[in-house]
Amino acid sequence: MSTVHERDRAPTRPTVTSDRPSPVGLTTRDVLARAARLYRDDAALIAGETSLSWAELQARTFALANALEASGVRARDRVGISQPNGPEIIEAAFAVAMLGAALVPISPRLAPDEIRYIVDDAGIGICFADAAADAALFSDARLIRTGVPDYGAFVDSGDRAEPARLEDPDDVALQLYTSGTTGRPKGALLSQRALIQNGLTTLLSQRLAHGDVFLTATPLTHAAAATRIFSLAVDGLTHVVLPQYRPEVFLEAIERHRVTVSLLVPTMLADLLDDPALSGADLSSLHTIVYGAAPSPVELVERAVRDLPCGMLQGYGLTEGCPALTMLSPQEHCQFAFDDALRHRLGSIGRPVPGVHVRIVTENGERVAPGRPGELQVRSTKAMNGYWHAADDSEVFADGWLRTGDIVIEDDDGYLFLVDRAKNMLISGGFNVYPSEIERVLTTSPTVREAAVVGAPDDRWGEVPVAFVVAREGELSDADIAELAARCADGLAKYKQPKRFVRLPALPRNPTGKVSIPELRRQAAALP
Numbered sequence: 336m337s338t339v340h341e342r343d344r345a346p347t348r349p350t351v352t353s354d355r356p357s358p359v360g361l362t363t364r365d366v367l368a369r370a371a372r373l374y375r376d377d378a379a380l381i382a383g384e385t386s387l388s389w390a391e392l393q394a395r396t397f398a399l400a401n402a403l404e405a406s407g408v409r410a411r412d413r414v415g416i417s418q419p420n421g422p423e424i425i426e427a428a429f430a431v432a433m434l435g436a437a438l439v440p441i442s443p444r445l446a447p448d449e450i451r452y453i454v455d456d457a458g459i460g461i462c463f464a465d466a467a468a469d470a471a472l473f474s475d476a477r478l479i480r481t482g483v484p485d486y487g488a489f490v491d492s493g494d495r496a497e498p499a500r501l502e503d504p505d506d507v508a509l510q511l512y513t514s515g516t517t518g519r520p521k522g523a524l525l526s527q528r529a530l531i532q533n534g535l536t537t538l539l540s541q542r543l544a545h546g547d548v549f550l551t552a553t554p555l556t557h558a559a560a561a562t563r564i565f566s567l568a569v570d571g572l573t574h575v576v577l578p579q580y581r582p583e584v585f586l587e588a589i590e591r592h593r594v595t596v597s598l599l600v601p602t603m604l605a606d607l608l609d610d611p612a613l614s615g616a617d618l619s620s621l622h623t624i625v626y627g628a629a630p631s632p633v634e635l636v637e638r639a640v641r642d643l644p645c646g647m648l649q650g651y652g653l654t655e656g657c658p659a660l661t662m663l664s665p666q667e668h669c670q671f672a673f674d675d676a677l678r679h680r681l682g683s684i685g686r687p688v689p690g691v692h693v694r695i696v697t698e699n700g701e702r703v704a705p706g707r708p709g710e711l712q713v714r715s716t717k718a719m720n721g722y723w724h725a726a727d728d729s730e731v732f733a734d735g736w737l738r739t740g741d742i743v744i745e746d747d748d749g750y751l752f753l754v755d756r757a758k759n760m761l762i763s764g765g766f767n768v769y770p771s772e773i774e775r776v777l778t779t780s781p782t783v784r785e786a787a788v789v790g791a792p793d794d795r796w797g798e799v800p801v802a803f804v805v806a807r808e809g810e811l812s813d814a815d816i817a818e819l820a821a822r823c824a825d826g827l828a829k830y831k832q833p834k835r836f837v838r839l840p841a842l843p844r845n846p847t848g849k850v851s852i853p854e855l856r857r858q859a860a861a862l863p
Contacts, residue, residue: 761790
C-alpha cells in the first residue's frame, strides 16, 4: 500500500470503548447513533426493494464494519466501492468510517484505465463491486460482489454488536477523486469533521430538517451525493435513491414517496421540463429542487421558476470544498425572476453559505474590487485536508485559503458570477477569452439546447474559440449557424467570436455529468 499522506494521519491515541464519547468531537458514528435513537423506526433509506429504518441501518452498519475488520481492514486503510446507486454505498460509507478508514467511491461509468488508476493510486485492498464489473480492473484487491448473495452473506458474517470506537473526527472518511478535466484525477481527502460540518451547513442553508424526504438521482460516487449520505443523517432525513435518472421515474418516485427536495444537474433539469409527463405529475409534496454542478442558462432557470410548483435553489461547490460553497435561495429566485433590473442575478451562483468565507484575488493574491474578475478562494472548516499523495499543496492552498480555480465577478451586494474555470481560459492574440461568456450568448438562441466552447491551436492567434452546439430540435441548419455567428458578432468583441461552429447531437460528458473539455479540445485540435 502507498505511503499515507500526512494530513490523513490521526494522532496516536488509545482505543476508546464504544460507550464513551470521542474525546475530541463528533464522528459520523455519533451522527448515525443520534438518528437511530431519536428516529428509530422512521425511514432512513429507500432504494429499490430495500427499505431500512434508522435502527436497521445502524445494525447493518455495525455488522458490515465488524465484517470488514475481521477481513483485515484497519484505520487509514482504503476500501473501494464501484457500482450504480444502491443501498450498499450508504452502508459502506458509515461502516468504513467506523474503522477510521476511508471509502473510495469509483464510478462504474469510468473508462477501464481510469478505474484501474484509482484502485492502484488509493492502494485499495478490499472493494465492493457490482456483478458486471471486470475483476481485472481491481488489481489485487479482494472483490465483494454487490447485487448478488455475496454482499448479503458478507454483511451477515459480521457481529451485530457495536464495534469498538477506533475513529477520530479528523480521520478521512471519504477519498473522492476529482473528475480529472486537467490531468490525472486527484484524491480529495474529506474528514469526518468536515462531513458533519457540511451536513450542518446544508441543513441550515437549504432549510431542511427531520421529516424531509430527499430524492437522490445523481451518482452517489460523485461529491454532491456522496457527502449527502452523511448530511441527511445529521437530522434523520429520509433518503430515497434512484439507480439512474429518467424524468418519468423521477416524477413517479416523488409521488410515491412524497419527496420534498431533490437535486438535479442542468441537463437533467432541462430533460424534466421537456418531458410530457411533467404536466400530469403530482408534485404537491415537493418544496425545493437544488440544481448546480454546471453553469445554468438564465432562460432555463426562468423556465424552471415558471413551470415547477416548488422553490429553486442554485448550489455551487467543488469536491475540495466538501462541496457546497455558495447558493442562490428560492426566495431570491422568485425576486429576481420578476424584476427586470435584477433578472441577471438568476445567472449568478449566489452568495456564500453559512460557514464559508470568500475572497476574490488576482494571480498575485491581491484582492480585486467588485465588478472585476478574479479567482474565488474560500476559507471553511469543512474544506478538504489536502490531496492524497500530494507533497506540495501550494497549488490548491494559499495562506490558508482554498483556491477554487474558478474566475468570478462579485457585484456590489456580494452576488458572485462565475466567469469560467481559470484553466478553461484561452488566450487569443494576447487577449484572455473565457468560454462561458461565449456559451451564454450562444444559449440565448432558441435553436440551441446547449453549447460548449474550447480553444483550438492557431498559427496566427495562438488559440481561437471553437463552438460546439447542440440543437434544441432536429439539426441546426446552415442558416441557424449563420444566425449564431451574427448573434456573437452583436454581443461579443471580435477576438471572442467563435471561428468555427461544430454541430453535435450531444456534448460529451464525464461520469459526473460535466462536459468533457479534454474530449472537445481533442476534437477541436483535429479539425481541418
